[in-house]
Amino acid sequence: MGFASGTMTEAMDSLSTSDHASVVSITLFVTLLCACIVIGHLLEENRWMNESITALIIGVGTGVVILLLSGGKSSHLMVFSEDLFFIYLLPPIIFNAGFQVKKKQFFRNFMTITLFGALGTLISFIIISLGAIAFFKKMDVGLAIADYLAIGAIFAATDSVCTLQVLNQDETPLLYSLVFGEGVVNDATSVVLFNAVQNFDLSRFSTRGVFELLGNFIYLFISSTVLGVVAGLLSAYVIKKLYFGRHSTDREVAIMMLMAYLSYMLAELFYLSGILTVFFCGIVMSHYTWHNVTENSRVTTKHTFATLSFVAEIFIFLYVGMDALDIEKWRVVSDSPKTSIAVSATLLGLVLAGRAAFVFPLSFLSNLTKKSQNEKISFKQQVTIWWAGLMRGAVSMALAYNQFTKAGHTQERGNALLITSTITVVLFSTVVFGLMTKPLVRFLMPSTDKLTSMISSESLTPKSFIVPLLGDSHDSEAELFIGNGVNSEAREVCRPPSIRSLLTTRTVHYYWRKFDNSFMKQVFGGRGFVPYVPGSPTERSVHNLQEEPKQ
C-alpha cells in the first residue's frame, strides 16, 4: 500500500512539474480532437473514409508539422503510454460495446464467437510465431525465441475498436456480432497469451506447461466474466434498493459510471482480464441497471457512454498517428531500409495467413453444428469476417511497446526494427485494409445490406431519437430473429427459420426468460421495473402495462 501510493506520488509529482508544457500538449490535443469530429462529420457520407482513418491521418499530419517546427530534432512527440491506453482509454470503449451490443444476437452466437476468439486467436498466434521464426532467422534480425512468441501474441490481437467503426450493427447484425464478439474475446486471449509467453520458462517446456496455460486461460475467462456480472448486478441492486433518482439523476449516472470503471479496475487488480469483465458488466448493466433508473438517467447514460467511447477511439487513433513519427526509432532502422520493409511485409503476410487459417476452417466447423441454412455462415460472409478482422491497432501497439522497449533498449537493432514494423503494420492495416472494408462489405453482401436495412428502417433508423425514450426497442432488432410472433409483419421479409432450430433456440431462451422474470427481475429490477416516483399514482398500472408485451 505504501509502495502503491509512493509511486503514484512520483507520477503526480512529475505531472505537476510539467506545468505550462502539459497545458500546451493538452490544448493541442483537444483542438485536434475537435477537428477530427468536425472533419469526420463532413466526411460522413464518404463511402471510403471512417473516423479512425481520419484521426490517424490528422495525427500523422500533426506529427509532421511538429517535427518541422522543432527542426526535426524533437524525437519524442508523444510516446505511447500503455497505462494511458489500458487504464483510461480502453475501458470506456469496451464497456460501451457491451452496453450497446444486441444481447440476443450476441448470446445466440456465443459458441461461434468463443470458438473464433479463443481457438482462432491461438491458431493465429501459432502460425505467426512459426512464420516469424522461419522468415526472420534468414533475415538475421537477431531475436530470442521469447521474442518470436511475443510477436505471435502481438499480431494475433485484432483491433475491435476499428472493427466497430467499419461494420454496422444495424446493417449486418450477424457479422457485427461475430466479428465484434470475436474481437473482445480475442483481446482477452492475446493479452493472456502475451502474459503467458512473458512468464514462460522455455527451458522447461512440457505438455504439462501447455495444459497449465490452458487451465489458466479458462480460469481467467470464467472469473473475469463472473466479476463483470457480479459488478453489474451489484449496481442494479444498489440503485434499485436506494433509488438514487428520487433525489438526484446525477447520483445515478455517477454510480453507474463509477461501478463500471470499478469492475475494470478490480479485474486488473486481481490480474484478470479487465476487457472481458467490463464487457460483461456492460451487458448486465444494460439488462438490469439501466431499467432501474429515471428516464433522464437512461438517456444520459446511454449517450454519455457512447460519447466517451467515441472520444476515446478518436483519441487512440490520433495518438497512434502522432506517435508513428517518433524519430529515434526510425533512425536505427534507416540504415537498413530494405530489411525493415521486408520485416513489415512478412508480418502483414503472416497476419493475412494466420487469420485465413482459422476463419475458414472454424466457420466450416461452426456450420456443421447449425441445422438451418439460414444460420450458416456463407462463404461471402466468411471472406468478410476474415477481412474485417485484419486490422491491427492500439492493443498490438501497447503489447509491442511492452515487449520491445522495456529497460529502454530501443537502441538494439532488433527491437527498433520490430517497433517500427509494428507501427507500419498498424498504419497500413488500419488505413489500407480499413479503407477497403466498407466497399468490400457493400460489394459482397448487397442483398443482406438492403434486406436488413429494410427491416430495421421501420424502428431503428432514427435510433438516437426514439430508442432511449422508448426503452423497449432496445432489443427490437434481435427480437425479429427469435420469431415469437410479435413482429409478424417484419418476419415475412426473412426466410422462415426451420422448426427445429426454432425449437432448440426457444428452449434455452425460454428457461432463461422464466428464470429472469421469476427471480432475477424481482431482485435486480430490469425492464418492466418502474422506479417509484413520489406522488405518482400510476406506479402499479404502468408496471403491469410495460411487462405485458414482454412475455
Added chain:
Amino acid sequence: MGFASGTMTEAMDSLSTSDHASVVSITLFVTLLCACIVIGHLLEENRWMNESITALIIGVGTGVVILLLSGGKSSHLMVFSEDLFFIYLLPPIIFNAGFQVKKKQFFRNFMTITLFGALGTLISFIIISLGAIAFFKKMDVGLAIADYLAIGAIFAATDSVCTLQVLNQDETPLLYSLVFGEGVVNDATSVVLFNAVQNFDLSRFSTRGVFELLGNFIYLFISSTVLGVVAGLLSAYVIKKLYFGRHSTDREVAIMMLMAYLSYMLAELFYLSGILTVFFCGIVMSHYTWHNVTENSRVTTKHTFATLSFVAEIFIFLYVGMDALDIEKWRVVSDSPKTSIAVSATLLGLVLAGRAAFVFPLSFLSNLTKKSQNEKISFKQQVTIWWAGLMRGAVSMALAYNQFTKAGHTQERGNALLITSTITVVLFSTVVFGLMTKPLVRFLMPSTDKLTSMISSESLTPKSFIVPLLGDSHDSEAELFIGNGVNSEAREVCRPPSIRSLLTTRTVHYYWRKFDNSFMKQVFGGRGFVPYVPGSPTERSVHNLQEEPKQ
C-alpha cells in the same frame, strides 16, 4: 513545442512505470467515491451534513487506515497535485456552475458580485496580510515579506465548491447568486493576486506598481471573459451550421464537452484566468449552444456536466481529506504544537475578520445604489453572506502548496508550519463552518426560505424530470423577478417592485433582448431555434410556436 512534448513524455513514462501500484490507488479511490455517493444519499435528509463533509471525513478515515496498515511509515499517501486539481477537477465544476446558473439573477446582481469578488477579495487580502505580519512576527515563525503577502492571497480565496453544496439555488436564489458569483470572481482575483505577489519586486514598490497590478487585473478579467464568450459562441455556431445531431447525438455531446474544456485550456495557455473563461463559456453555451442540439443531447449534456462536476467535487474533498494526514509535514511541526495551534487559530481569526471587513461595508454601498427595499441586502442576509464564504478549500490548498513546497524545502520550519496550518484551516472551516451553515441559513431566513420554495415548487421541484425536457423553464425562476406580466399569479406572492426599479431593469434587459433576438439568435441559434430533423414536417410551425411566449 519540443520541450512540451518532452515533459509530457516523462510524465507518461513515470505513469507507465507505476503499473500495478497505480491500479491499486485508482481502485481504492473509485471505491471510496462510490461509498461517498451512497453515504451522501443516505444522509441526504440530515440537516447538518453535506456531501463535502462526508467526503472529507471518509478521506481522513481512509488516511488513518492506510497509515495504520503501512505501520505509520507511509509519509506520502497521496500528495496534493496542483495540476490534477487545476487541469482536471476544477474546470468541470466551474463550467457546470456557469451552465446551470440562473442567468438573469446573475446579471441583475452583476455589479454587486464584481464589487464583492474583486474589491472584497482585495480588502480581505490586505487585512489578512497585515494581520499575519503583525501576529506572526511576534511568534517568530520566520517568514519573508513575500510569504506574508502570499498568505493573504491564499486565505482570501473562498471555496466556491463548498458554497455550492451549502446554499440552494432554488431556496435562496439571491444569496446563491451573490455568494456563488462572488466565489467565481474571487477565485480569479486571488489567483491573479497570488501570481502578482510572486512576481512582485518588493524593493521597487511604487504607486505605479499598484496601478500596473490593477491594470493587469482588469486586462485579465476582460480578456478571460471575452475568450469564454467567444468559445461559447463558436460552439453554438459550429453546431448550428453543421448540425451534428442529424447524424449523431454523440458528436454533439462530444463537441460541447471538448469546446468547453478547450476554452479553459486556451485561457491557461495564454496565462489568463481559466476559471472566469470557462464560467462565461458555460453561460453562453447554456444560452445558445444548448438550444441548438437535439432533445437527447440536451438531456445528456445537462446531466453529464452536473455529474462530472459532482464527482469532481467529491474527488477533491476525498483527496484533501486523505492528504491531510501526510506525516512528514506534521513531524516538523510536532516539536512546537503550541505555535502550530496559535498560527492556525490566528489565520482562522483573520479569515473571519477579513471577510467581515468587506461584506458589511460593501453591502451598505450596494444598498445605496438600490432604490427598492426589496432589492436591498438585509442585515440577516449580510450575515449569511459573510458566513457562507468563510470556508477555505482546494484553491487555498493548491496555492499554499505552490508557495510553500516549491524546490522541496518543506523541511524548513516556517514552510511546514504554514502547510499544516493551511490544512487545519481548510479542514476546520469546511467541517465546522460548513456544518453550521445549513442550520444558520434556516435560522436566519425561515420566511424567505418558505416563500421562495412556495414560488418555486410550482415549476421547479421535480426539476430533474421536467426542466431538461421542457427547455423553456430553464430560466423560469429568474423570470419571476423580472415581472413582465407572464407569471402574474406567482408575482402576487412577492412584494411588487417599485415602478422606478422596474423601469431601469427593463430598459437594459429590453435592449439586450432586442439585440439577442434580432442578431445573436439569427447567427448562433439559441432558445427557439429548432434543429432541422429530416422528414419532420413541423419544422416551421414548431419554430414559431416556441418563439411566441418568449417576446
